[in-house]
Amino acid sequence: MDHLIAPLPAPVALAEGAGNFKLANRLIDRLLAGPLQPGLKERLSFERERLERLRLAYPYDRRAAQKILRGRLKNFRNAELDAWIKAGYAAPRLIDGRERFMSSFASNIVFCDSRLKRRLKVQDTAGEESLGKAMARVDELLAGAPPARYRVRARVTLTLKKNPAGKVRCWLPFPRVGDQVSAARLLAASHEKYRLAPPGAEQRTIYFETRAKRFWAEFEYEISEWLPGGPKQGPVPAAAKRYLREEPPHIVFTPQVRALAKAIVGKEKDPYGKARRIYGWLTANLTYNFTLPYGVFENISERCLADLKGDCGFQALAFITLCRAAGVPAKWQSGWALRPGRAGYHDWAMFYAGRWRPADISFGTSRRRAGQEKRRWFYFGNLDGGRMVANSEMGAPLWPRKRHWRTDPTDNQSGEAETAAGNLYYDRMKTRLKLLSYERLG
Numbered sequence: 001m002d003h004l005i006a007p008l009p010a011p012v013a014l015a016e017g018a019g020n021f022k023l024a025n026r027l028i029d030r031l032l033a034g035p036l037q038p039g040l041k042e043r044l045s046f047e048r049e050r051l052e053r054l055r056l057a058y059p060y061d062r063r064a065a066q067k068i069l070r071g072r073l074k075n076f077r078n079a080e081l082d083a084w085i086k087a088g089y090a091a092p093r094l095i096d097g098r099e100r101f102m103s104s105f106a107s108n109i110v111f112c113d114s115r116l117k118r119r120l121k122v123q124d125t126a127g128e129e130s131l132g133k134a135m136a137r138v139d140e141l142l143a144g145a146p147p148a149r150y151r152v153r154a155r156v157t158l159t160l161k162k163n164p165a166g167k168v169r170c171w172l173p174f175p176r177v178g179d180q181v182s183a184a185r186l187l188a189a190s191h192e193k194y195r196l197a198p199p200g201a202e203q204r205t206i207y208f209e210t211r212a213k214r215f216w217a218e219f220e221y222e223i224s225e226w227l228p229g230g231p232k233q234g235p236v237p238a239a240a241k242r243y244l245r246e247e248p249p250h251i252v253f254t255p256q257v258r259a260l261a262k263a264i265v266g267k268e269k270d271p272y273g274k275a276r277r278i279y280g281w282l283t284a285n286l287t288y289n290f291t292l293p294y295g296v297f298e299n300i301s302e303r304c305l306a307d308l309k310g311d312c313g314f315q316a317l318a319f320i321t322l323c324r325a326a327g328v329p330a331k332w333q334s335g336w337a338l339r340p341g342r343a344g345y346h347d348w349a350m351f352y353a354g355r356w357r358p359a360d361i362s363f364g365t366s367r368r369r370a371g372q373e374k375r376r377w378f379y380f381g382n383l384d385g386g387r388m389v390a391n392s393e394m395g396a397p398l399w400p401r402k403r404h405w406r407t408d409p410t411d412n413q414s415g416e417a418e419t420a421a422g423n424l425y426y427d428r429m430k431t432r433l434k435l436l437s438y439e440r441l442g
Contacts, residue, residue: 001395001409003046004249004298006039012047019094021051049405050296056427057292058093058100065092065101072106074119084109104290111288112309114369126341134339134386138378147225150385153187153436154336154343157216158415160429165419169209171398172415173335173390175221176204179356181389184221190214195400202396203412215415222441226383231354232272236329240352243329250300250317250394250410253325260305261325271328272353278322279380283364286315293426294410312362313347313411317394319361320349328352334411335390336433343433345413348383358383386438 008016009031015024028044036044060068062081070076084090089112090105102108110116141147156172175184177199186196186206194217195207206217236244246252264281265274289309297303301321304314316332323330329352337346348360360379367376394410404423407416414431417424 001249002039003042004409006037006043008043008047009040012044016051019096021055021096024051046405053293053296053425055095056425057296058095058102060101060103060105062092062099062101065090065105068106069109072121073116074121076119084113087112089113102290102292108289111290130339130341134384135372135375138375138384141225141227141382141384142374142378147227148385149182149222149224149441151220151222151437151439151441152338152388153218153220153438154338154388155216155218155434155436156415157190157214157432157434158417158429159215159432160213160417160424162428163213164211164424165421167209167211168215168417168419168424169207169402170215170415170417171205171207171402171412172215172217173388173412174204174206174217175219175335176201176389176392177221178392179333179350179389180224180226180358180383180385180387182222182224184219186217186219188218190216197399200392201399202393203391203398205390205398205412207398207400215417218436221388223385223387223389225385226358228355228357228381233270234354236271236352240329240356243331243352244324244327246324247394249298251321251324252299252302253321254299254302256305257301257321257325261322264322265326270353271351274326275323275328275330275351275353275357275359276380278319278326278328279359279361279364282315282319282322282361283368283376286310286318286361286365287369288312288315288362288365294408295406300410311347312360315361315365316347316349319351319359323349323351331392332394332411333358333389333392335413336388338386338388338435338438340438341435343388343435345433346387347411347413357381 012024012027015027025048028047032044066078066081069081089109092099092101158170158172175181177184191208191210197204208215265277268274268277285308287309289311291311291314294300300314301317304310304318320330331350333350334347336343348358350356350358360383364376364379391411398412398416402416402418404418407423407425417429
């Protein structure tokens with residue numbers, strides 16, 4: 001992610017801000033002719049890719065946006081869209097003179113105004129029932145039930161939308177052994193030849209290299225509910241001290257971050273107490289929103305704290321950044337969130353207080369919005385067993401290394417693919433997750 005560190009020259013940034021992507025590209029071409037300061041060539045080269053990713057992320061004009069809202073909400077009136085834009089619930093942008101809406105704008109409007117859930121034409125009753133069962137288990141743990149262990153079987157499939165020209169290099173997420181995951185094994189794969197990253201790889205994958213349109217892996221792993229307990233104080237081991245540092249571009253101690261961290265923790269000296277205050281402030285003030293693809297952001301934690309909105313990864317990075325700025329080691333963990341009948345991408349965080357402990361900020365935010373305070377605080381220092389952990393580090397390299405730009409330079413939850421000609425972005429592939437079984441072992 002180092003290619004995002006150098007700031008854009010003012011003419012390019014101004015053209016982009018005005019929505020003049022064509023001009024921005026012309027300016028980039030001129031600047032790339034040189035001379036350039038160190039790091040700027042890589043930044044400008046990626047900026048052309050970033051502009052195209054932004055264009056793809058805003059697929060709808062106003063008429064299409066109104067049609068989508070009309071299909072999702074009862075009694076929708078066109079004037080409501082303008083009201084939601086003025087309220088900050090939707091944020092269209094100009095791209096080369098045309099107003100465009102991001103792909104998830106309609107869902108974000110509902111997230112921002114929960115009263116709109118009653119107007120949805122299709123209610124997710126199955127999802128609510130599944131969530132209810134998961135939360136019932138959280139209640140058992142809150143009541144003192146011992147943590148259980150689960151055997152989970154799942155499949156991930158990546159399908160290209162067009163037949164590839166030549167060999168495809170494909171990396172699919174695979175369960176990482178460590179922390180709450182005690183074992184993982186491959187059950188079946190789409191191709192006989194593959195390379196499986198080491199069990200404790202920071203971003204663990206199964207890798208294929210062949211001429212094909214479809215890649216899949218079926219695996220099984222054992223995971224425990226995570227209730228660390230034990231002493232909450234003690235010296236920070238040397239291995240954890242690296243998680244006190246800045247990691248540009250997304251973990252940076254800007255003046256705003258330093259001031260906010262100081263205001264939140266106040267006179268608290270204990271690392272556990274500091275992390276608890278940060279978690280409490282974030283879950284009280286953040287609103288869940290789908291975001292643009294992570295690869296288009298220059299500083300995710302800064303964006304989350306400025307908007308007080310973001311998805312699970314945004315919220316996790318805001319927590320990690322504030323914790324580190326306050327002197328509490330904190331790091332990344334991610335993969336999928338699972339519950340019977342459901343599997344989806346998910347990110348959360350870990351912090352060090354006597355030992356490593358989990359913190360799921362977006363789960364806490366959602367429980368706060370539902371008025372479920374005990375469940376909200378469960379996700380500070382504890383974690384349910386409905387996870388597939390693939391990544392323990394943000395921005396860690398894939399194995400073997402990718403040759404072209406990554407679709408997601410931060411994480412790997414849905415898989416990456418490329419050919420000799422270049423990266424295969426989201427618009428050229430589709431990933432499907434499937435939970436096959438979820439068995440409690442004890």
